[in-house]
Amino acid sequence: MPTDSAPSTALPPADGTPLYLVDGSGFIFRAYHALPPLNRPDGTPVNAVMGFTNMLMRLLAELKADAVAIIFDSKRLNFRNEFYPDYKAHRPEPPEDLRPQFAIIREAVEAFNLPRIELEGYEADDLIATYARQARAQGRPVTIVSSDKDLMQLVDDGIRMLDPMKNKMIGPDEVFEKFGVAPDKVVDVQALAGDSVDNVPGVPGIGIKTAAQLITEYGSLEALLERAGEIKQAGRRQKLIENADLARISKRLVKLEENAPVPVPVEELKVREPDVNRLLSWLGVQGFRSIIAKVKAEIAADGTLADGAALHAAAGDGGEQQRRDLRAALDGRSYAPSAAPAVVRADAHIPRPDKVEHVLVDTEEALAAWVAEGLEAGVVAVDTETDGLTPMRASLVGISLSTRPGRACYIPVAHIDPSTPKEGAGGLDFGDGAPPPKQVPLTRALDILRPLLEHPGVLKVGHNIKFDLQMFAKHGVTVAPIDDTMLRSYVIGGGRHGHGMDELAQRHLGVTTISFDEVTRTGKSRITFDRVPLDKATAYAAEDADITLRLWHVLRHDVLADRMVTVYETIERPLVPVVARMEMEGVLVDRQVLKELSNDFAKRLVELEAEIHVLAGRTFNVGSPKQLGEILFDEMKLSGGKKSAKTGAWSTDSSVLEELADLGIPICQKVMDWRQFAKLKSTYTDTLGEQINPGTGRVHTSFALAATSTGRLSSTDPNLQNIPIRTEEGRKIRRAFVAAPGNRIMSVDYSQIELRIVAEMAGIPALQQAFRDGIDIHAMTASQVFNVPLDQMTSEIRRRAKAINFGIIYGISSFGLSRQLGIAAGEAGAFIKAYFERFPELQAYMEKTKAEAARDGYVRTLLGRKCWIQGIQEKGARKSYAERQAINAPIQGTAADIIKLAMIKLPGALADAGLNARMLLQVHDELLFEVPEAEVEATSALVRQVMEGAVDIGIPLVAEAGVGLSWAEAH
DNA sequence: CTTTTCACG
DNA sequence: GACGTACGTGAAAAGT
Numbered sequence: 001m002p003t004d005s006a007p008s009t010a011l012p013p014a015d016g017t018p019l020y021l022v023d024g025s026g027f028i029f030r031a032y033h034a035l036p037p038l039n040r041p042d043g044t045p046v047n048a049v050m051g052f053t054n055m056l057m058r059l060l061a062e063l064k065a066d067a068v069a070i071i072f073d074s075k076r077l078n079f080r081n082e083f084y085p086d087y088k089a090h091r092p093e094p095p096e097d098l099r100p101q102f103a104i105i106r107e108a109v110e111a112f113n114l115p116r117i118e119l120e121g122y123e124a125d126d127l128i129a130t131y132a133r134q135a136r137a138q139g140r141p142v143t144i145v146s147s148d149k150d151l152m153q154l155v156d157d158g159i160r161m162l163d164p165m166k167n168k169m170i171g172p173d174e175v176f177e178k179f180g181v182a183p184d185k186v187v188d189v190q191a192l193a194g195d196s197v198d199n200v201p202g203v204p205g206i207g208i209k210t211a212a213q214l215i216t217e218y219g220s221l222e223a224l225l226e227r228a229g230e231i232k233q234a235g236r237r238q239k240l241i242e243n244a245d246l247a248r249i250s251k252r253l254v255k256l257e258e259n260a261p262v263p264v265p266v267e268e269l270k271v272r273e274p275d276v277n278r279l280l281s282w283l284g285v286q287g288f289r290s291i292i293a294k295v296k297a298e299i300a301a302d303g304t305l306a307d308g309a310a311l312h313a314a315a316g317d318g319g320e321q322q323r324r325d326l327r328a329a330l331d332g333r334s335y336a337p338s339a340a341p342a343v344v345r346a347d348a349h350i351p352r353p354d355k356v357e358h359v360l361v362d363t364e365e366a367l368a369a370w371v372a373e374g375l376e377a378g379v380v381a382v383d384t385e386t387d388g389l390t391p392m393r394a395s396l397v398g399i400s401l402s403t404r405p406g407r408a409c410y411i412p413v414a415h416i417d418p419s420t421p422k423e424g425a426g427g428l429d430f431g432d433g434a435p436p437p438k439q440v441p442l443t444r445a446l447d448i449l450r451p452l453l454e455h456p457g458v459l460k461v462g463h464n465i466k467f468d469l470q471m472f473a474k475h476g477v478t479v480a481p482i483d484d485t486m487l488r489s490y491v492i493g494g495g496r497h498g499h500g501m502d503e504l505a506q507r508h509l510g511v512t513t514i515s516f517d518e519v520t521r522t523g524k525s526r527i528t529f530d531r532v533p534l535d536k537a538t539a540y541a542a543e544d545a546d547i548t549l550r551l552w553h554v555l556r557h558d559v560l561a562d563r564m565v566t567v568y569e570t571i572e573r574p575l576v577p578v579v580a581r582m583e584m585e586g587v588l589v590d591r592q593v594l595k596e597l598s599n600d601f602a603k604r605l606v607e608l609e610a611e612i613h614v615l616a617g618r619t620f621n622v623g624s625p626k627q628l629g630e631i632l633f634d635e636m637k638l639s640g641g642k643k644s645a646k647t648g649a650w651s652t653d654s655s656v657l658e659e660l661a662d663l664g665i666p667i668c669q670k671v672m673d674w675r676q677f678a679k680l681k682s683t684y685t686d687t688l689g690e691q692i693n694p695g696t697g698r699v700h701t702s703f704a705l706a707a708t709s710t711g712r713l714s715s716t717d718p719n720l721q722n723i724p725i726r727t728e729e730g731r732k733i734r735r736a737f738v739a740a741p742g743n744r745i746m747s748v749d750y751s752q753i754e755l756r757i758v759a760e761m762a763g764i765p766a767l768q769q770a771f772r773d774g775i776d777i778h779a780m781t782a783s784q785v786f787n788v789p790l791d792q793m794t795s796e797i798r799r800r801a802k803a804i805n806f807g808i809i810y811g812i813s814s815f816g817l818s819r820q821l822g823i824a825a826g827e828a829g830a831f832i833k834a835y836f837e838r839f840p841e842l843q844a845y846m847e848k849t850k851a852e853a854a855r856d857g858y859v860r861t862l863l864g865r866k867c868w869i870q871g872i873q874e875k876g877a878r879k880s881y882a883e884r885q886a887i888n889a890p891i892q893g894t895a896a897d898i899i900k901l902a903m904i905k906l907p908g909a910l911a912d913a914g915l916n917a918r919m920l921l922q923v924h925d926e927l928l929f930e931v932p933e934a935e936v937e938a939t940s941a942l943v944r945q946v947m948e949g950a951v952d953i954g955i956p957l958v959a960e961a962g963v964g965l966s967w968a969e970a971h
Numbered sequence: 972c973t974t975t976t977c978a979c980g
Numbered sequence: 981g982a983c984g985t986a987c988g989t990g991a992a993a994a995g996t
Contacts, residue, residue, distance in 0.1 A: 653975075892980090
């Protein structure tokens with residue numbers, strides 16, 4: 001976790017804000033029994049839900065509560081059953097028509113956006129007791145909303161109870177009325193009297209009246225039991241002596257735990273303004289028309305439902321709402337009711353619609369009607385269908401829209417007859433297919449859709465909407481504003497599961513979607529989407545839009561509930577158009593340079609192969625690790641072979657070959673050389689040329705936004721984040737990445753960003769100072785760890801320190817370090833020990849991070865991104881692996897967050913400065929630009945400034961720029 | 972379709 | 981005493 005210098009979610013000081021603690025579980029039963037049966041339109045019983053919802057409304061609207069927690073029992077047994085198994089054992093199962101209401105009531109709390117508290121092993125009463133005492137200690141008045149007498153023990157002059165059914169306040173006087181003693185003696189009375197409902201035994205024959213009398217007389221339960229012999233009445237005396245232990249157990253059962261490990265700090269129990277759309281939708285599903293009217297009236301009155309927070313302040317689309325209102329005012333139209341800016345109709349059933357309409361749109365009139373419907377709704381899900389997966393090569397063949405859950409359409413715009421031959425000879429169409437099906441042609445369809453897609457007041461929701469943005473941009477349509485369900489899922493569950501739509505549909509909606517393969521078939525018989533018959537295409541495409549919108553409703557709430565709004569809104573969402581633009585820009589690649597390198601590599605491969613065959617004594621496939629292993633270890637009988645654990649095959653990776661080459665085995669060095677050239681040729685020089693887009697003459701990679709567990713981007717088709725640089729031969733490939741005439745390639749990279757982050761997050765003053773002083777960090781750590789003055793530093797000592805520094809970032813192990821440095825594990829372990837002794841804060845930080853991962857299942861970056869860690873609960877090697885991930889993820893992830901923030905700021909900063917540089921690539925700590933020759937100086941200064949100032953993490957960030965005619969020169 | 976290897980940060 | 985390892989990716993080729 002961030003240390004003191006992290007952007008703090010500063011807790012407010014105890015400020016005397018009254019705290020309302022609602023006994024949710026208790027209330028459910030009382031509301032159920034108090035209210036007549038009541039069903040919502042679909043037949044689900046909701047009488048307790050109704051009572052509960054009215055109570056929440058009263059809390060917010062009448063009591064104007066600012067600090068609230070709704071507290072529930074956890075399902076399982078609690079700690080009381082450990083010492084008294086019969087506790088609450090005879091409770092009957094809840095009635096049939098109450099059971100389905102529990103889940104709906106939890107939904108109610110979410111819909112009102114109130115803190116919902118429950119904790120396994122504890123009853124709601126224990127959590128209430130804990131919070132009540134904590135708030136009381138801060139001098140805050142506490143109101144417990146409950147009519148459960150078991151809570152009366154908590155009452156004092158600062159803690160009162162409110163009986164929500166009778167609307168009656170309970171203070172010390174009322175408690176005395178009930179129990180005949182002051183609140184602090186209530187426990188003793190209950191221990192004696194017992195409770196048949198909860199199966200608390202007490203002392204047989206003693207009820208509340210007698211108990212109160214005895215406690216008043218003797219002062220306390222302990223005193224009474226000790227002096228039981230003094231009691232005059234023989235029967236009562238005997239019962240007390242015989243059942244003293246039962247009374248003591250009863251006291252433990254009745255006494256509430258005041259030190260429960262509550263899951264949310266008391267300071268964070270705050271009323272947050274609900275998402276009005278979600279709340280109204282939810283109320284609509286329940287059929288609570290009178291409550292909807294009340295909510296709307298409240299909002300009309302003061303713009304908020306609860307006191308405090310501004311409307312939509314926490315909601316993800318707050319900006320959109322404001323812009324929409326502004327736009328509506330400007331053009332004199334209004335797309336939303338003036339009083340309640342609810343845009344999702346309250347009768348929309350979320351997430352499960354009661355009817356499904358997936359329709360084909362093949363006329364301009366029908367399309368215009370859908371556009372009108374989208375404008376009215378204010379939120380639409382959009383999806384595009386194309387004839388390929390790479391956006392820069394694919395063509396648009398259809399568009400789907402969804403305006404509310406269950407309602408979606410498919411608009412084919414470039415479908416052809418399914419019987420059309422796959423490839424017209426030489427691209428010519430001999431007209432042997434039937435005419436295309438009836439549809440609105442592409443350009444006409446886009447003209448009609450444009451007002452919707454570009455309308456600043458209509459949110460366009462997509463699943464990986466970057467792709468759709470690009471498809472529309474190709475036709476001059478700039479889609480904005482946007483939201484992305486894939487990225488919403490990513491900020492919540494990055495590293496825990498995938499974020500593809502099919503998986504999320506299953507996960508969140510329980511829906512199995514129509515698979516793409518099902519529609520297009522697979523393998524050789526696969527057809528492009530423009531050949532899919534319209535009925536099938538509609539079923540598939542409309543479903544995608546429908547599911548996207550339904551996922552949006554769920555995930556929008558989940559992001560909020562998971563406190564990930566800031567990461568989503570400040571990093572992921574604004575990044576989408578930036579990366580979309582960058583991919584479309586593409587990078588200019590000189591085919592001729594690649595061709596020459598390819599020929600050169602081919603020549604050397606032929607030579608090497610011949611030499612290797614001679615040395616092996618026979619011909620074989622050098623590219624086959626299996627055959628090579630057999631040659632080296634079975635036929636040539638070389639020692640030092642390792643077998644892979646999985647298949648038992650000989651390992652022939654570079655570490656093995658290198659060892660043998662050092663022993664003077666000539667074939668091994670030759671194979672290593674062969675491998676290098678084979679890799680460079682097959683992966684880079686032969687392939688990159690083919691990736692040049694014939695239309696733009698440039699290479700357009702695709703950056704995956706939700707692929708990594710740490711928040712990094714990844715690059716595919718082709719991967720431009722792993723272009724060689726480490727060897728001289730490999731580096732030549734960068735000569736092919738060139739600037740267009742009149743331009744230069746500029747590379748700007750962060751210097752030592754991950755080590756800076758370590759220094760900051762772990763709070764290591766010595767490292768922080770070194771970075772502030774701008775000294776060589778590897779030499780400095782070498783000097784500190786190995787006790788060598790800087791002026792006597794050798795390159796070998798510095799190399800070792802550098803390896804340790806990198807090791808730190810990877811979650812160091814003595815094995816890994818020893819392998820990296822080619823030293824014994826024991827020696828490596830000693831280095832690590834010395835390092836930790838010099839920088840003790842580091843070891844403490846690592847322990848803390850591991851513990852956090854084990855406790856929560858995830859770790860966080862400095863900016864709050866969650867990185868889920870799989871396997872942290874396991875044992876042995878798997879656990880160690882998970883621990884190293886837990887150490888690495890916050891560091892790597894923070895660096896990823898920082899460069900993303902810089903990328904978001906750059907387009908605006910460049911435009912404001914009148915500069916025309918284009919951002920081309922991101923390589924984790926580096927950004928690549930194409931810059932007009934005349935603007936090189938100004939761009940270099942500005943980009944460095946923006947990158948260094950992307951966010952203030954405490955330690956200074958440093959960015960360095962290089963310029964040249966190619967990437968090789970710029971780096 | 973999985974495994975091995977190797978390119979990058 | 982042996983596990984099986986440095987963290988994060990994607991692509992090509994071989995081998996099932």
